[in-house]
Amino acid sequence: MQKNKILKVDEGEILDIEIEEDLLKANKELASVNRKTFDLNNIKSVNVMGAIGSGKTSIIQWLIKELKNKYKIAVIAGDVTTGIDAERIKEAGAESIQINTGRGCHLDALMIRKAIKKLNLKEINLLFIENVGNLICPADFPLGTHLNMVVVSVTEGPYMIIKHPFIIKEADIVVINKIDLADQMEVNVNKLVKDVGRINSSAKVVTTSVKEGIGLNGLIEALKL
Amino acid sequence: MHEFSIANAILQKILNVAEKSAAEEIKEANISIGELTFLNKEQLIFALKVLSKETKAEKCKFNICVIKTKIKCLNCGYKGKAVYEGPEYHILNFKIPLNCPKCKSKKIKIVEGKEVLLKNLKIKIKIPK
Numbered sequence: 001m002q003k004n005k006i007l008k009v010d011e012g013e014i015l016d017i018e019i020e021e022d023l024l025k026a027n028k029e030l031a032s033v034n035r036k037t038f039d040l041n042n043i044k045s046v047n048v049m050g051a052i053g054s055g056k057t058s059i060i061q062w063l064i065k066e067l068k069n070k071y072k073i074a075v076i077a078g079d080v081t082t083g084i085d086a087e088r089i090k091e092a093g094a095e096s097i098q099i100n101t102g103r104g105c106h107l108d109a110l111m112i113r114k115a116i117k118k119l120n121l122k123e124i125n126l127l128f129i130e131n132v133g134n135l136i137c138p139a140d141f142p143l144g145t146h147l148n149m150v151v152v153s154v155t156e157g158p159y160m161i162i163k164h165p166f167i168i169k170e171a172d173i174v175v176i177n178k179i180d181l182a183d184q185m186e187v188n189v190n191k192l193v194k195d196v197g198r199i200n201s202s203a204k205v206v207t208t209s210v211k212e213g214i215g216l217n218g219l220i221e222a223l224k225l
Numbered sequence: 226m227h228e229f230s231i232a233n234a235i236l237q238k239i240l241n242v243a244e245k246s247a248a249e250e251i252k253e254a255n256i257s258i259g260e261l262t263f264l265n266k267e268q269l270i271f272a273l274k275v276l277s278k279e280t281k282a283e284k285c286k287f288n289i290c291v292i293k294t295k296i297k298c299l300n301c302g303y304k305g306k307a308v309y310e311g312p313e314y315h316i317l318n319f320k321i322p323l324n325c326p327k328c329k330s331k332k333i334k335i336v337e338g339k340e341v342l343l344k345n346l347k348i349k350i351k352i353p354k
């Protein structure tokens with residue numbers, strides 16, 4: 001507007017500053033920088049989201065055990081305070097980096113940017129990122145991964161999918177886990193699968209039970225691994 | 226919790242601008258949030274007030290307005306207001322746009338309604354003598 005004019009201001013004058021900056025967009029831009037880093041290093045990356053306790057770590061462990069001879073795998077685990085998940089990943093046989101998010105409720109692209117600097121990118125070709133257990137915030141903060149996977153479990157009840165349409169919309173793969181407990185919980189798994197289709201018809205849905213070893217092959221197929 | 230991490234991002238940005246423009250005090254901040262961000266206006270203001278204690282934004286008045294949802298249809302090209310499907314989608318007091326009002330396609334993109342926009346600031350500046 002009046003950028004060329006020299007403004008004369010008295011001490012204590014009030015100024016208006018236009019900013020017009022979308023704070024979520026800054027994250028998106030950083031996410032695309034992360035994506036470039038993955039691509040340059042030929043690393044396939046998966047953002048694993050889902051509610052607390054839905055089985056994210058169990059599923060990552062499961063995949064590592066099955067795939068560790070075929071891929072060089074690393075895991076970035078976001079946890080509110082503990083390092084328990086990172087320890088479980090090491091036990092399963094993959095390199096892991098822990099991000100303590102403190103009171104933050106999701107990982108963001110900047111945290112991932114910092115974490116991947118600690119990885120030897122030449123030494124890995126498959127990266128799982130375990131997001132903080134939460135079905136709301138991570139949907140707003142893409143990390144730059146090739147695939148977004150959402151893990152829900154039947155123990156979260158029959159409305160889990162339709163109550164969280166945004167994260168389902170962002171998902172490439174939706175895993176419905178703990179199907180061994182479906183009868184006990186009186187949850188109709190087919191209904192959950194249909195709910196996903198109504199919200200996001202292009203997402204692949206896989207039903208699993210880590211406990212009983214059901215669905216692993218379907219999951220590996222959905223991940224194109 | 227979501228409000229706190231968003232509030233923190235907003236406040237960092239505000240303090241950053243204040244620093245660059247030699248502000249003595251931040252008087253007012255205008256923020257727009259998309260209705261699909263799941264942010265609760267009152268909780269966000271509360272979080273901003275808590276986090277801005279003992280900063281130059283301590284006395285800042287935070288004005289927040291809500292941006293309505295707009296979609297674009299990837300099938301027919303419709304651009305505009307979203308329509309809502311069935312009562313079961315009215316969750317958490319949000320209505321969820323799911324398909325295009327013109328061709329009913331589900332292949333839609335949300336073009337407005339998900340932003341957290343810091344629009345402008347009113348600052349009191351300090352002139353070095």
Ligand SMILES: Nc1nc2c(ncn2[C@@H]2O[C@H](COP(=O)(O)OP(=O)(O)OP(=O)(O)O)[C@@H](O)[C@H]2O)c(=O)[nH]1
Pocket residue numbers: 050051052053054055056057058059085132133177178179180181208209210211212
């Ligand atoms: N019955 C049953 N239990 C399971 C299954 N998968 C995981 N669990 C159990 O569910 C609990 C939580 O699993 P985790 O893998 O830690 O879940 P998570 O999503 O990583 O949890 P957070 O990181 O704390 O959010 C553990 O006690 C698992 O043993 C399953 O398929 N069936």
Ligand SMILES: [Mg+2]
Pocket residue numbers: 056057058085130
């Ligand atoms: Mg875990």
Ligand SMILES: [Zn+2]
Pocket residue numbers: 298299300301302303325326327328329330
């Ligand atoms: Zn249309």
